Amino acid sequence: MTISLLYVDAGKGHYVPAKAMGDVLAARGYDAPVEDLFVALDSTFWHWFCKAEWRFFLKHPILERIVHGVSDNRFTNVILRALSKTKPIRTKFIAWYKERKPDVILSTNFLGGVIVGELAAYYKLDVKVYVYAADAFNNPVAGFHINVDKIFIPSFVGEENLERQGYSQDQIIRSPFPLQQSIEKMERVSKQEARSLLGLEDRFTILYNLGGEGIGSDKLIRYLAKEEADYQIVIVGKTDEQTKKHFLEITKDSNLRVHVPGFVTNIGMYMLACDIQAGKAGANALMESIALRRPFLLSQVLYAARDTTRFFKLRGVGWVEGSSKKQSEIIKTYARSEEARAEMDSHFDKLPLTFSTEAFVDLLLKNVNQNR
Template sequence: MLVVGAPFGDGHMRAAEAVGRLLRQRDPALEVAVEDICAHLFRPLRLDRVLRTAYRWSTSRFRGHPHRRLYQVAGRWPGVVCRLSDLALGAAAARWLGRMAPDVVITTHPVAGYLCARRRPAPDVPVIPLVTDSGPVNRIWFHGRYDRLLLTDPGTREHAVRLHGPASHVHVVGAPVLSALQAGRQQADSRDRLGLGQRFTVLLTAGGAGLGHGVLAAARQLADSDLDVQLILNAGDNKALLARFHDLAAHRPWLVRGVSDDFEVLLAACDLVIGKAGWFTLNEAAFSRRPTLIVDVVPGQEEWNAGAAEALGVARRVQPSEVVSWVRRYADTPDLLRTDFALDESAEFVAGWPLRLAHALDDLVTIAGPTTSRTGDAA
């Protein structure tokens, strides 16, 4: 089994890693490789790092308009984008796939999916995209000959059937968040592990790539307020943002984190999340029963993500200038988090992704039924 992601938004690789972990846990005899395709296509350039840098630039400069334009181009002319990608990288992808010799390929990025399907080492090797976005996702996800489609959002199904079809090949499995495969974490224990006190805690996260001016603006608003709350500032792998968070946290008992492999601990420790509209971050928060105030949206797909999360009742879009009043509301009366947001149904849906994925792949690989547990309760 080969699970293939790409280095753009962190959700692509997080999804790939969660699927790989599930496959390894449920069938130890199964050989599973989880790979960033870009790390293997043009090694002298370190294409994975170059594309990661380009993605961060396009989403953070000029109010994200370069990324919006790229998103629009991919949606309007998916065939052109895919063929150009294959022209540039197809031969290298074919050599890599030949060396890997997979029996089944699951992909979590649309261009990676197209390259794997176009350059599959044998005609009978199934290539299955897992669509890591929500709502009416970009048409580039469906430009390719795939054996079936896996969706993370029920709201995407009608759109996918219309563009890909037939309906029997489209399966809604939910967002494969890694925390659903791990033991539940209690809030008090998580705070102790992080060296935090047992009081109202807010997690500000800019995602794994550290994107979003709104998150930094919200942190500054909270720094200038008189609120007596604990803050966790998560900058991902953005070193510039990490330095700004450290400046804000100077002389304050705040926790600042960069690249971290224990994001589920940060979620379990907090009461409220403030961040951007990354689909997997929203689903991880929902699984942990932590509501999100969305203060930043990368133009393009995240606009749909934010709308879907609001419709589910797990998040609310607010301006950075409004976060102090919202945090004060919930810090003063934490029970309002349960009345203002509807988290239980979404948490149960996310928790069921391993079983739904097993059902969607049952003719290709046997995945034993997993046992999932709820994460820590809110204080």
């Protein structure tokens, strides 16, 4: 059986779950190629556009919420469906399909759902069209397609949103969150042991995440330094030497203990070593933190992740706060109050989410086999 996994190069949150699923499926003997949707369609412009737009809006989050908030509607959905059937797209798709001969096509980006859903119907293909909603709590209205056989989403908040969009209960599948294998299979050591392994001090630690593209802010770090806070801060994400020097420079006369490892391949160990994670995060980094029982203090959310705020309010496993002063107060309370940390542990105990790519693949194959 061939299960083709398609992602879009617009953030690691789309690639990482596709790669994780592909690895597990391949280990079980399935043909599971992982491909960029627009590379598969030989569409150079759309491949460039998706990445460029995503990077631009990371730098301008307020503009992102406005633009995507206005454009995420049924009208855009109609346009996307029409574009899918233009000759360059449909001819490249059917050529790709005939070469791959997939039994199932699973997309980890909403564009895959609407494009593949439209063209599978157009060509009357005998293929299952699945979508994994990688944003966890939302999937764009613009990506809706009635011909999607199953749409997998890992949260109850996301499930409610899909129902409001018009997906049937038969189409919506509550799923585990597919963790990257380096985190799913890692040994869960204690906070103290993780710190020792990483050469960190055994003290209250903030893991400050700049994201995979290193497009982050220094506002919270500056504020904590000014307030003479006494924390250990570990800054991860894509960084260059100039960025590292910048963070060390703005904290050199403070009480903060700052480490800047930058991009790391053992991010799970750093999560285990921290008490709280802060900064920017897509759904992938956010859910990985929650899977390892570390609360996340988000400085902002993009339109695609807007219901993260509602999820945090309902489940109490993190915060969304843009004010550096209020962020500092949240951290101070959490650092000083054993009661606050115990309450957070109880929230994690009650969280109605599961995290496992192995379990996700079990569910995926169950649905494939039920509908063959």
